Amino acid sequence: DAGVIQSPRHEVTEMGQEVTLRCKPISGHNSLFWYRQTMMRGLELLIYFNNNVPIDDSGMPEDRFSAKMPNASFSTLKIQPSEPRDSAVYFCASMHAGANQPQHFGDGTRLSIL
Amino acid sequence: AQSVTQPDIHITVSEGASLELRCNYSYGATPYLFWYVQSPGQGLQLLLKYFSGDTLVQGIKGFEAEFKRSQSSFNLRKPSVHWSDAAEYFCAVGAQGGSEKLVFGKGTKLTVNP
Numbered sequence: 591d592a593g594v595i596q597s598p599r600h601e602v603t604e605m606g607q608e609v610t611l612r613c614k615p616i617s618g619h620n621s622l623f624w625y626r627q628t629m630m631r632g633l634e635l636l637i638y639f640n641n642n643v644p645i646d647d648s649g650m651p652e653d654r655f656s657a658k659m660p661n662a663s664f665s666t667l668k669i670q671p672s673e674p675r676d677s678a679v680y681f682c683a684s685m686h687a688g689a690n691q692p693q694h695f696g697d698g699t700r701l702s703i704l
Numbered sequence: 705a706q707s708v709t710q711p712d713i714h715i716t717v718s719e720g721a722s723l724e725l726r727c728n729y730s731y732g733a734t735p736y737l738f739w740y741v742q743s744p745g746q747g748l749q750l751l752l753k754y755f756s757g758d759t760l761v762q763g764i765k766g767f768e769a770e771f772k773r774s775q776s777s778f779n780l781r782k783p784s785v786h787w788s789d790a791a792e793y794f795c796a797v798g799a800q801g802g803s804e805k806l807v808f809g810k811g812t813k814l815t816v817n818p
Contacts, residue, residue, distance in 0.1 A: 594747070621804065623804075632808055632809070632810045632811065633748075633794065633808040635805060635806065638804060638805075640804075645804075646804075646805065681747055681748070683747075683748075685803060685804075687804075690753075690755045690803075691803055692738060692750045692753050692803055693750075693803060693806065694750070695740075695747035695748040695749070696747050697745070697746050697747045698746075698747050
């Protein structure tokens with residue numbers, strides 16, 4: 591079975607540029623999550639969707655960050671403009687919303703902003 | 705607010721030795737609890753979960769964890785560690801009594817000596 595697929599795996603860009611991270615959840619899963627992992631702050635939930643609708647975006651750090659889920663099989667996390675402090679590993683996870691279901695994580699995108 | 709504490713940042717054990725990784729949580733009601741493992745450059749893989757019922761939970765790769773409400777703990781154990789267990793381990797609590805808003809600990813890095 592295909593897991594959560596994220597692209598790109600690595601991204602290096604200069605500050606001020608727009609960055610778009612992509613995620614394909616596991617087929618049949620109707621909840622999707624975006625996390626950021628840094629040494630200082632650990633794993634932080636940025637936003638999550640149920641049935642393609644954003645439910646909680648309280649973890650999104652600033653207006654420079656935005657996330658969309660146009661359909662059940664695709665989501666993007668966009669940073670515009672990017673800053674060096676956005677450098678981190680960004681994870682996408684998906685889950686079948688319901689009782690007693692765990693989240694399944696992708697392999698992440700390692701983002702470096704120069 | 706919900707929180708998770710993993711007191712040990714780094715643990716080193718010899719191959720074949722037993723292992724216990726500590727996790728303490730703060731949550732007012734019956735928590736949903738998880739242990740995930742992260743190998744370098746990869747995403748988080750679910751080891752086991754506790755939602756209710758038997759307080760001793762069996763997971764993959766020979767791991768188990770015990771929920772102790774009186775101690776607010778959910779420690780992870782393995783009787784005999786293999787070199788391939790070297791990774792970082794994360795404990796998480798479902799912040800709203802479910803699996804959506806996970807709050808993660810800062811992780812414990814496990815090194816296995818031959």
